[in-house]
Amino acid sequence: xxxxTSAAPHVVGPNRVARVMRLVIYALAPTVLAHIAFFxxxxxxQIALAVATAxxxxxxxxxxxxxxxxxxxxxxxxxxxxxxLALCLPxxxxxxxIVSGVAFAILLAKHAYGGLGANPFNxxxxxxxxxxxxxxxxxxQWLPPNAAGLERIELTLPQTLSTxxxxxxxxxxxxxxxxxxxxxxxLRTNLTMGMTMSEAQSSPVFAALGGKGWQWINLAALAGGVxxxxxxxxxxxxxxAMLGTLAACASIMHLLDPxxxxxPLFHLTCGASMLGAFFIATDPVSAxxxxxxxxxxxxxxxxxxYVIRTWGGYADGVAFAVLLMNMLAxxxxxxxxxxxxxxxx
Amino acid sequence: xxxxxxxxxxxxxEAHNERSTARPLRRANPxxxxxxxxxxxxxxxxxxxxxxGERVLHGQPIAEPTGQVSAWLHAPASGRIIAxxxxxxxxxxxxxxxxxxxxxDQRDDRAEPSPSIAFEQRSPAELLEQIARxxxxxxxxxxxPLAAKLDSVRAARPLxxxxxxxxCEPYITCDEMLMRERAEEIVLGARIxxxxxxxxxxxxxxxxxxxxxxxxxxxxxxxxxxxxxxxVTVPNIYPAGGxxxxxxxxxGLEVPYDGLPADIGLLCHNVGTAAAVAQWIRDGQPLTSRIxxxxxxxxxEPGNLDVRLGASIRQLIEQCGxxxxxxxRLIMGGSLMGLALPDDDLPVIKATxxxxxxxxxxxxxxxxxxxxxxxxACSEACPAMLLPQQxxxxxxxxxxxxxEAHGLMDCIECGCCDYVCPSQIPLVERFRETKPLLxxxxxxxxxxxxxxxxxxxxxxxxxxxxxxxxxxxxxxxRVRRED
Numbered sequence: 001x002x003x004x005t006s007a008a009p010h011v012v013g014p015n016r017v018a019r020v021m022r023l024v025i026y027a028l029a030p031t032v033l034a035h036i037a038f039f040x041x042x043x044x045x046q047i048a049l050a051v052a053t054a055x056x057x058x059x060x061x062x063x064x065x066x067x068x069x070x071x072x073x074x075x076x077x078x079x080x081x082x083x084x085l086a087l088c089l090p091x092x093x094x095x096x097x098i099v100s101g102v103a104f105a106i107l108l109a110k111h112a113y114g115g116l117g118a119n120p121f122n123x124x125x126x127x128x129x130x131x132x133x134x135x136x137x138x139x140x141q142w143l144p145p146n147a148a149g150l151e152r153i154e155l156t157l158p159q160t161l162s163t164x165x166x167x168x169x170x171x172x173x174x175x176x177x178x179x180x181x182x183x184x185x186x187l188r189t190n191l192t193m194g195m196t197m198s199e200a201q202s203s204p205v206f207a208a209l210g211g212k213g214w215q216w217i218n219l220a221a222l223a224g225g226v227x228x229x230x231x232x233x234x235x236x237x238x239x240x241a242m243l244g245t246l247a248a249c250a251s252i253m254h255l256l257d258p259x260x261x262x263x264p265l266f267h268l269t270c271g272a273s274m275l276g277a278f279f280i281a282t283d284p285v286s287a288x289x290x291x292x293x294x295x296x297x298x299x300x301x302x303x304x305x306y307v308i309r310t311w312g313g314y315a316d317g318v319a320f321a322v323l324l325m326n327m328l329a330x331x332x333x334x335x336x337x338x339x340x341x342x343x344x345x
Numbered sequence: 346x347x348x349x350x351x352x353x354x355x356x357x358x359e360a361h362n363e364r365s366t367a368r369p370l371r372r373a374n375p376x377x378x379x380x381x382x383x384x385x386x387x388x389x390x391x392x393x394x395x396x397x398g399e400r401v402l403h404g405q406p407i408a409e410p411t412g413q414v415s416a417w418l419h420a421p422a423s424g425r426i427i428a429x430x431x432x433x434x435x436x437x438x439x440x441x442x443x444x445x446x447x448x449x450d451q452r453d454d455r456a457e458p459s460p461s462i463a464f465e466q467r468s469p470a471e472l473l474e475q476i477a478r479x480x481x482x483x484x485x486x487x488x489x490p491l492a493a494k495l496d497s498v499r500a501a502r503p504l505x506x507x508x509x510x511x512x513c514e515p516y517i518t519c520d521e522m523l524m525r526e527r528a529e530e531i532v533l534g535a536r537i538x539x540x541x542x543x544x545x546x547x548x549x550x551x552x553x554x555x556x557x558x559x560x561x562x563x564x565x566x567x568x569x570x571x572x573x574x575x576x577v578t579v580p581n582i583y584p585a586g587g588x589x590x591x592x593x594x595x596x597g598l599e600v601p602y603d604g605l606p607a608d609i610g611l612l613c614h615n616v617g618t619a620a621a622v623a624q625w626i627r628d629g630q631p632l633t634s635r636i637x638x639x640x641x642x643x644x645x646e647p648g649n650l651d652v653r654l655g656a657s658i659r660q661l662i663e664q665c666g667x668x669x670x671x672x673x674r675l676i677m678g679g680s681l682m683g684l685a686l687p688d689d690d691l692p693v694i695k696a697t698x699x700x701x702x703x704x705x706x707x708x709x710x711x712x713x714x715x716x717x718x719x720x721x722a723c724s725e726a727c728p729a730m731l732l733p734q735q736x737x738x739x740x741x742x743x744x745x746x747x748x749e750a751h752g753l754m755d756c757i758e759c760g761c762c763d764y765v766c767p768s769q770i771p772l773v774e775r776f777r778e779t780k781p782l783l784x785x786x787x788x789x790x791x792x793x794x795x796x797x798x799x800x801x802x803x804x805x806x807x808x809x810x811x812x813x814x815x816x817x818x819x820x821x822x823r824v825r826r827e828d
Contacts, residue, residue, distance in 0.1 A: 001659070001668075003675040005438065005685040007774040009760030010676060010708040011515075013356075015722065015767040017715050071713050117716035117768070235721070284719040289734055291724075333735065340752040341353065341589065341729045342602035 017116075021076025023233050024279065027224035028083055031275060034220035035087060038145035038213035042091025042160050046098050049164075050082035053102040061111035077116055081105050084124035084279060088272065088319070089131070090142045092160065094167045097138050101127040121326045122286045125319045132319065144180035145213025149204045153178050183211025184271045184315040187262060197259050210269035218274040225278025237291060238298040239277040243268060245302025253310070261310065271309070276301070276318035286326040293329075293336035300325045300332075351597070352590045354726040355582040356761050358515050361680075361707070365518045365640040368648040370526045373664055375422055379447045379655030381407070382434040385694035386482040387489045388414030393445055399426045402456040404631055406478075407445050416490040417480035420447055421633035421653040423454040435658070435677050435691040438684060444692075447655065458629030464537050472541040472626075479625030480632045484617030485509060485520075485586075486678060488696040491618060495542055498607040504544040507595060507606075508535055510551040510558065510616040511579050513586030514679020516707075517699040519636040520616050522649040524551065524558035527620055528565035534619025536571055537626050542612055546573045549616065550595050552581045583681065584759045588613045590728050602755055617698075637697050639665045642704035643672035652693050658700055659689040674708050676701040681760040715768040723762035723772065729755045733762035733772050740779045745786045753783055 035043050058078040062069050085101050105127030113119045132139055144150040155163065159170050169175065181189060183205050190200035209215040228234045246267050253261035267273060272280070281287065281301050288297035301321045308317025339345055384390035391408035401407055401420040408418035427448045431441035464472055477492030498504055508531065510524050524531060535547045549566075551558055559576065566574045579585045579594040589600050592611055600606050606613050617636065624630040633654055640647040645666025652661060658675070662668060676683040677697055701707065723733035731752050739747040753776060762772045 001689050003672060003685070003687060003689070005687050006674065007771060007777070008678075008683055008685070008758075009681040009763045009773065010674060010683065010685065010703070011358075011680045011764060012709050012711055012769065013764045013766075015765060016712065016769070017718055017767045020718070020720065020767050071715060075715060077718075115716065117718045235725075284721060287719070289719050289721055289724070290732055337735075337751060338724075338730055338732065340602065340731060340755050341593075342599045342604075342755065343752070 017075045017077070020233055021080050023228065023231055024080050025076065025083065027228045027231075027233075028087070028221075028279065030220035030224045031087060031217060032083075034217045035091075038147065038217065039091045039143055040146070040155055040160060041157050042093075042155075042164065043086060045161060045164050046086040046089055046091060046093065047083060049095055049098045050086040050102045051079055053099045054078040054082035054106050057103050057106035058111075061107055061115065065111065065115065067115065072116060075116060078106055078110075081110070081123045081127075084275070085127050087275060088124070088128045090139065092141060092143065092155070092163050092169075093138055095164050097131060097135060101131045104130050117285055119285055120329075122280055122283045122322055125280060125322045125326075128319045129323055132314070140181075140185070141175060141179050142182050143178055144205070145211075147207075147212035150180070150212060151178075180205065182271065182315065183207075183214055183266075184309060186211075187266075188309075188315050191260070197262060201262075210266050214271070215269040218269040221274035221278060225274060228278060228282075234278065234282040235291075235294065237294040238282045238287060241295045241298035242277045242281050242302040242305075243273065245299040246273065246306050247302075249303060249306035267306065267309070271316035272318040273305070276305070276322065280318065280322055281325075286322075286329060288329045288332040288336065290333060290336045290338050292338060293332045296332050296336060297325050297329055300328065351580070352582055352585050352594050352728055353730050354724075354728050354761060355584060355590070356726060356764055357581070358583050358681075360512075360581070361516045361640070362512075362518045362521065364647040365516070365638045365649060366521060366525075368646065370522045370636065370649045370651060373650040373652040373656060373661060375449055375451060375453070375653055376656040376660055377449055377451075378427075378657075379421055379424075379449060379653060380432050380444050380657070380692040381418055381421070381447070381655045382432070382436070382442045382444045382692070382694060383408045383418060384442055385418075385434070385436065385488060385654075385696065386416040387487060388412065388416070388493065390443065391415055391418045393429050393443075395426050395429075395445065397426050397429055400424070401426060401447065402454050404456040404458075404629070404633060406480075406631075407447075410477075410490070413496075414490055414493040416482050416492070417478055417631070418445070419480050419631040419633050421655055422447060422449040423452050424448045424450040433688065433691055435684065435686055435694060436696060439687040439691060464540055464626050467540075469541050469543050472537070475626065476537075476541055476622060478631075479622070481618060481621045481625060482632070482695050483615055484621060484635060484695065484698065485513065485588075485615035486682075486696055486698050488694075491614070491622065494612070494614070495538075497605055498542055498544075498612045501607040501610055501612075502543075504542060504607070504610050504612055505596075506535065506538055506542065506544040506547040507592065507611055507613045508547060508549040508616050508619055509586060509588065509591055509613055510549055510555070510562075511586035511591055511594075512552065513584055514681050514683070514699075515583070516640050516676075516701050517638050517679050518640070519638045519649055519698050521555055521558055522638075523617055523620055523636055524555070525561050528558075528561035529568065530620040530623040531562065531616045532565040532569045532571070532574065533627060534616075534621070534623035535574055536569065537622050538612075538614060538619060539573060544612060546575070548575055548577050548595055550577050550579050550591055552585065553578050554581055583761070584728055584757075587728065587757060587759065589757070602752075632695065635693070635695060635697065637661065637693060638699040639702075640699065641672065641676075641702040642707050643668050643670050643702035645669050652697075654695060655692045657689070658686070658691050658693060658697075661693065661700060662689060662702060668702060670704065672702040673705050673710075674701070674703045676703055676708070680708060681764070682758065711771070712769045714770055717766075717768055717770060720767060722765040722767065726761040726765045728759060728761060729757055731756060733776075736776060737770060737772055740775050743779075743782070745783055748779065748783055749786070753780060754787075756780075
């Protein structure tokens with residue numbers, strides 16, 4: 001009797017790219033919910049726009065590259081990119097901002113380099129960086145979070161939609177009146193104006209850990225990240241090395257001069273720290289890949305994040321830190337080849 | 346010497362062993378015809394020493410070793426040699442290879458066994474020589490000639506013997522059944538190997554959970570009253586039964602990448618090999634049969650059979666109740682490293698440890714391959730501590746230098762990386778295709794180095810001659826001037 005043949009191994013495990021991406025999407029749920037709780041339903045509109053753009057751009061790029069649509073549209077990677085970028089933009093940002101950012105991320109940062117698995121830069125962060133340098137004003141238009149002690153600006157869903165699609169706020173509001181700096185932005189501005197740390201932190205946007213609203217969004221990202229760790233979708237090395245380095249830098253500077261440098265808890269629970277550590281720096285495609293390499297790579301992100309936040313030109317530094325270390329990842333991989341069984345150190 | 350604890354990575358897999366261990370070990374019926382490929386062991390093929398038409402006895406040598414790494418082949422039954430010609434062989438995936446074909450006369454007339462002398466009364470050298478004539482090869486699957494392996498440890502002292510009873514792959518239970526039912530033979534084989542190799546101690550390793558085998562071996566060791574033997578249990582992780590991984594699991598040591606276990610004072614044999622040595626030295630029974638696990642969803646009565654070498658796999662399946670359904674694959678070996686056979690009309694050889702008539706539930710087809718996302722699941726699982734994601738990348742680029750630096754040649758092809766890959770990339774197949782390129786590059790570099798060394802040696806020789814001539818000339822002038 002004849003039998004079909006194939007090369008060993010003859011069994012396959014259950015894990016698939018689509019499952020990895022699906023679990024990453026699930027793990028983002030707490031962050032999305034916290035974000036909506038503090039900043040209103042705008043994020044949902046941004047996510048819808050981002051996901052639609054991502055899938056369209058992905059389909060167009062695949063078609064142009066002569067690749068099959070179905071397996072790649074279903075792999076979920078474009079949706080992850082869309083979600084991450086949507087989480088980085090102010091919820092009332094105009095529609096064309098997220099659309100152009102996601103289109104850039106998918107078409108140029110991802111497919112121009114060869115699509116899934118071949119992009120040297122994290123697509124979401126590349127898209128964000130392009131928006132940040134091209135449209136800095138729009139990226140500062142954050143509302144105050146819904147928290148005690150802060151002005152409450154609640155927009156209904158129709159008002160939110162109208163603002164995003166027309167760019168015009170409801171008649172009784174103006175951007176200048178309602179825009180509120182993020183905690184990182186506020187701290188930076190206040191310190192630049194020569195305030196001491198305690199004066200700078202007297203602004204109502206600050207809270208026990210970091211900033212009102214933001215600290216909870218960061219804790220939500222931490223919870224999702226820990227779940228991903230438990231599900232063995234990500235490893236501990238990148239988040240621990242990134243957050244550890246960020247906290248270490250902040251602690252050292254804070255101990256040296258507490259009046260000029262804010263402490264580690266603030267840094268860990270502000271801006272994109274947790275999202276960056278668990279969802280962005282851990283993007284395996286653009287990260288270093290060996291165990292030792294991952295530690296070096298993520299420590300670099302933590303260090304650069306601190307440097308950019310503290311002395312750089314931008315309030316948050318996660319995106320640029322990630323992109324800079326993406327650039328270094330191949331070099332890190334080259335110098336951190338792990339010891340092989342039977343070889344000396 | 347590199348010390349570390351346990352096996353890196355690996356997989357926890359379902360063993361699929363209940364089916365084939367439910368029935369006791371039984372002897373397969375002697376087949377009407379036996380096909381014996383002369384290259385069924387690692388190393389150089391054996392050379393036939395019989396002629397077509399000749400009558401042979403059970404246990405009579407029919408092919409002799411050629412070269413250092415080779416093995417004797419014996420007739421597994423009495424009968425007539427009906428052909429010495431290329432026949433399809435399982436280890437060649439059905440391609441023909443020179444084989445000796447015996448028509449069994451079912452009389453089982455045996456060759457005169459050589460007089461049995463207690464092995465302890467012989468010198469290790471004599472014992473070694475006798476072991477070599479038994480045609481015993483490693484029965485774990487690699488079929489490396491035992492004599493060559495024993496020869497390689499001659500100078501290694503101190504030496505510890507490690508008997509491998511940890512089944513390498515899921516589905517295979519031939520070692521488990523052997524340990525349960527023929528534990529005394531394993532223990533006797535261990536003592537013979539200890540004497541022949543002058544090793545000082547022997548560890549018999551088996552997997553956690555092999556309770557029956559553990560009990561049988563414990564009893565056999567106690568009955569042997571030999572202080573040098575001990576049992577060790579290793580975790581049930583694939584591929585803990587691989588030689589290098591087992592050594593890491595039992596001793597916390599690594600075998601140098603360019604060396605042998607002997608370099609760190611170890612000699613590793615499969616428990617089946619030890620039992621075969623015992624049969625040869627005690628009874629004069631050379632290696633003419635082996636235990637084969639016949640299992641999988643598509644075989645009616647899975648079990649372990651003691652099978653004559655050369656019997657056809659089809660008859661083996663028939664003796665296990667036949668096929669229940671059309672098998673999706675017929676595997677020789679385990680599910681991770683086994684060979685998918687194109688046909689069941691192929692003979693059992695010394696390396697046939699297991700036959701799986703597999704259904705789609707046993708062996709799942711691969712999904713569509715996606716690009717690597719560098720998730721690193723493969724490097725977490727790799728027992729050789731490699732970065733398969735990088736090897737994959739450099740294989741695509743055919744960057745031989747990077748492949749060398751990342752240790753492609755250290756890949757043991759265990760398939761752990763394939764198994765965990767979320768992109769379903771057939772990594773091992775790719776690596777297997779790329780390895781010859783790297784081997785060729787190594788050979789070319791060795792050639793170039795040899796040529797350079799020859800050139801440099803010649804230049805140095807000419808230089809030395811020139812210097813000597815000048816010195817002699819100067820001496821002559823000086824002598825003349827002094828005159």
